Amino acid sequence: MAADWSEENTRIIVELFVKQVRMGNRPNTHLTPSAYEEVHNEFKMRTGLSYKQAQLKNKWDKLKNDYNMFKKLRLRETGGGWDVEKNTVKQDPEWWKKAAKDIPGCGKFRKQGLRNEEGPRVMFEDITSDGTDHWNPSSGVPPPSSAALPNVLDIDAIQDLDNENTEDQAIPSDEGASGLTQKRLGKFVHDGSKKPKTALVMQEQITRIGDIAERSQSSFESFIKNDDTTSVKSVMDAVLECGAEEGSDEHYIATELMARRDIREIFMHMTARARKSWLRRKYDDKYSK
Template sequence: MYTQWKTLNLRSTGLGKDPVAGCIVADDEWWEEQNKAMPGCIRFRTAPLEYEDQMRIMFESVIVTNETSYVPSGDGNVDVDEHDVVDVEGTNDREAHKAPSSSERRASKRPAPSSPKGKKKKTFRDQCMKHLVDAYELKAQSSKHSATSQVVDHVRDEIGNMLEQVIKDGAEEGSDEHFYATQLLQKKENRDVFITLKTPNGRLNWLRRAWEIRKKH
């Protein structure tokens, strides 16, 4: 259904949409033409696709519309392996009733090679589902990584701003106070205290004393 809805929207460029129902506004001839090309899509004449946002997340990365590709129709469980197709129309009635020769009779008695147990050929539907699951997991991992990166960058920027303040207060890079700051400000509770201090001397004195307390522990 999502493929049909997406294809209809691509083909309806230049047409309007019902502001209330959200359906494509087109005449009978246009809808008849689309329904011939995609049987069943006429349902979208009176109602848009439900849960479009959720379906877009699941299918967008693997979807193929009728505008860009042709996919043969058929049962969802059709085997993908094209070598499994068997031609059964090459015989006629006379050949069907032909008596088997002695060599054919011997061959028919041989046991057919057994297929490995536990192995099931992947169907077209199985492969589609795997693509959907992989795409969803990739999107979830990407979102999680993006959120984590934002948190890390925020902390780094906060520490960087505080170290700049230490330098402005008179503690140059390489000084004892600047080194104390690089160690102490890694902890959130120290940053929370540092940001409340109002004067340069107050901040530098706090760094010295906090460092002395840390060494004792």
Template sequence: MPEAEWNDERTRIVCELFVEQVQAGNRPNTHLNNTGYRNVAAKFQQRTQLLYTKLQLKNKWDKFKSDYITWKKLLVVGSGLPWDAAKGTFAANDEWWKKTNKELPGARKFRNHGLQHEDKLKIMFDYITSNGVDPSPPAPESPKNGVDHSPHAANGLPSPADSPMNGVDHLPLSANGLPSAPDSPMNGMDNSPQATHGLPYTQEIPMNGVNLDGSDNTAEDNDDDTHQEPVFQYTPSRRKKLPIRVIATKRKKKSKTETALLMQSHLSRIAELAQKAQDTFEKFSSQADSQPWPSIQDVMTLVRECGARSGSNEHFIATELFVSREQREMFLTMETAEERFQWLRRKYIVKYLSSTSLGPR
């Protein structure tokens, strides 16, 4: 697929279309959804007579995001340097740009001009970067068309590791070549009472659907009377009768009426719990709607009052964070000015200094 060609006019148009889809709610996470890309492609074709694919548009989106993140970090790195208003970037010498480009790849492109379409890119990506979303590419998609590409599937074998191989039972064998009992040793020696007389191991077998392990399938049967009687079985080797202890229990079946009443009781309990959950949710929603949201202006007033003067790192991170209502609400939970100031400082360190190991020069 040939690469898309982007000039200044096409870049401006696609940027406007991206912003339009973001404001329409077609950016669920870090990228547009399929509806957003389709709308951008259709409107871009109407305005330029060029039909670009989703992949070509996504590559342009990623390029915009990379430039925006680099520019935001460059503003932090270059804080304190003189500003060239004509170029819209820092007025620094060649040595500074060379050094900064090594530490922040891609910074050199802003040497002669600032970030183009910054107002539109802010709408596209500021929410993503301000809320801690990882700007790295998304994880690879799952196998296409539901095809299992695991090594087992490639050879026609089942994928689960616990499935039997080729239908073969791999239980350990006893000395006579027969499968040993579950509780017998793994070395081929059978230490069961029958084995001491030279007879093969025999397990208790179910008689007429009766459970032979001393318990029944239902807890209600534990109160019933039980009786034991010897049952004889011929072994294929010695033709001798071996006593096998069988515990026969009398089953007690529940009536249909009792079962129906029990099910009705469970359903009533489930309905009661669901109603309580709904009442709690409605109560919480009504309380949340009755409380006014803190405005950006109110929160920024508290920012200045806590000591974050304009131009400081704390004031800068506040302008990014408090676009989000959740961040404003979190800031208001702090009771003292010192606590708010330290919280802003840590936010700045976590976002810029910890991730890039870069700080103001």
């Protein structure tokens, strides 16, 4: 039968996909066959609908495409024209017309942005690319080692020594002996009238690259240190420590809630004694109606 991806069914399937990703059942760009089987069974239990694995995969691909498209759309808007209520770009028709040429299909987000955005972010953020190579500490991803090279290494400033005049240069000897010369070997000239020689340029550029790499590494390590207390692993360890054992209702609702950083921060701010009862109430609020 044809799949019915209503807003509610989409919300449920995203929850189930996120659960499998958090369990480590997405080794590459898709879930494992056994993970799809679990999604199928739980989706059927909650909705009464039985979809084939191919239909679930198609929905996964559709969600990934929408997330990547919306991510590019968000990055395109740099002028502050963002409608917070609708979670989408607030611009005139001409802007959207140009955007549609660069990001085919993005017009679907003109009236309403991506729904359930937090779920697709967990599912796809580390396996999608917006085409940029820029990095900042909030991304949680260190810069690629080659990112600094194009802006640092000035190839035009480098000269091949094979093309230089390598004839010995004669200078008066220290004794001032007539007709005698000394050879100046390995001496590189670098003044305003000549381009810098290869060795000196390379040394300068390598030093600059090293400085940039050191600063980037320092920033990244600082970010990791500060973020560790609210990482998914740290928070889920705290979930177990408060008595919410795997397989319990409290642990299940935690796997859904802790995908959001703000929820993780709230949870870690609670006393250890209050955490389990809070998870219980969250589960009851959602599933005991």
